Amino acid sequence: MEPTDAELITATLRGQADSFEPLVRKYSPRVFGTARRYARRQSEVEDIVQEVWIKAYQKLHSFRGTAPFEHWLMRLTVRTCYDFLRAHQRNREMAFSELSNEEGDWLESFAQAPESSSETADAARLLIERVLARLSPPARLIITLLEIEDRSVKEIAHLTGWSVTLVKVRAFRARAEMRRVLAKIAKEKYL
Amino acid sequence: MNLGQLQQKLIAAARAIPPSEQVPYAFEQRILARLRDCPAADTWELWSRALWRAAAPCVACMLLLGAWSYYVASTRSPQTDLSQQFDNTVLAATDQEPQVPDTSW
Numbered sequence: 001m002e003p004t005d006a007e008l009i010t011a012t013l014r015g016q017a018d019s020f021e022p023l024v025r026k027y028s029p030r031v032f033g034t035a036r037r038y039a040r041r042q043s044e045v046e047d048i049v050q051e052v053w054i055k056a057y058q059k060l061h062s063f064r065g066t067a068p069f070e071h072w073l074m075r076l077t078v079r080t081c082y083d084f085l086r087a088h089q090r091n092r093e094m095a096f097s098e099l100s101n102e103e104g105d106w107l108e109s110f111a112q113a114p115e116s117s118s119e120t121a122d123a124a125r126l127l128i129e130r131v132l133a134r135l136s137p138p139a140r141l142i143i144t145l146l147e148i149e150d151r152s153v154k155e156i157a158h159l160t161g162w163s164v165t166l167v168k169v170r171a172f173r174a175r176a177e178m179r180r181v182l183a184k185i186a187k188e189k190y191l
Numbered sequence: 192m193n194l195g196q197l198q199q200k201l202i203a204a205a206r207a208i209p210p211s212e213q214v215p216y217a218f219e220q221r222i223l224a225r226l227r228d229c230p231a232a233d234t235w236e237l238w239s240r241a242l243w244r245a246a247a248p249c250v251a252c253m254l255l256l257g258a259w260s261y262y263v264a265s266t267r268s269p270q271t272d273l274s275q276q277f278d279n280t281v282l283a284a285t286d287q288e289p290q291v292p293d294t295s296w
Contacts, residue, residue, distance in 0.1 A: 017226055017227060020223065020226065021219050021220075024218075024222050024223070025219045028214045028218060028219065029213070029214055030212065032212050032214055033209070033210050033211070037210055046215065049218075053226075054225065110200065114196050114197075114200070120204065120207050121204070124204035125204050125205065125207075127204075131201060143202075147202045147205075148206055150206070175198075179198060182197055182201075183194055186194065186197075
């Protein structure tokens with residue numbers, strides 16, 4: 001029978017570092033999936049995940065065990081991703097280079113027939129990545145959690161450590177910011 | 192162009208393709224090796240480091256205040272001496288109290 005998360009955590013806290021390995025193996029896919037929403041380069045993603053696990057190991061004593069370990073770990077992951085976005089805030093200006101031909105074509109087809117343009121097209125995915133890269137760190141985090149991952153305001157407040165009111169205010173600002181970025185893209189494309 | 196509709200379309204595109212959850216080969220072992228290398232955080236060590244860092248500004252403050260009080264004391268006239276003023280304030284009530292003979296007995 002495999003040991004439970006609680007048993008592994010207790011053993012790790014007693015000094016058996018090897019007991020931490022099954023936890024890393026079990027939850028790394030989710031941490032990688034989350035980190036890939038905020039960083040594009042593989043090296044950056046690996047850095048984020050590594051930092052998450054080091055923080056998790058160092059702060060393991062603060063895990064009280066009242067909620068599942070996965071929830072605690074995801075909170076740590078989201079906060080580490082947010083720190084990453086803030087640390088790389090200056091790079092986001094550079095992300096706004098000219099649109100590729102595919103992105104331009106997709107926008108063109110959307111402008112002509114919004115209903116029929118495909119949302120599974122690679123160009124649409126590249127375009128949303130470009131837009132997200134242009135947003136400020138809080139706006140990107142909120143749009144990702146609220147709109148893309150479809151989480152509730154309460155859940156986001158729990159994950160980020162912000163108050164519910166702050167999440168709502170930031171969500172309002174994030175949507176406005178995203179619309180401004182899209183307006184800029186449309187303007188550059190058609191003017 | 193309808194920006195609201197474009198926004199919804201792009202968000203739907205992001206939802207449609209979730210990011211990969213693939214973990215690089217032997218990633219757990221890399222993390223474990225890293226954890227063994229980095230020492231556990233020692234609270235006492237962090238405290239002592241913070242206190243040593245705080246020591247320099249404290250010494251600087253002490254020197255500045257010492258110099259300032261020395262300068263003020265040397266330029267001040269005897270009437271405005273702080274100890275004298277303190278004495279006067281404390282003993283002011285005693286000085287002003289009328290000397291009434293005790294007739295209670």
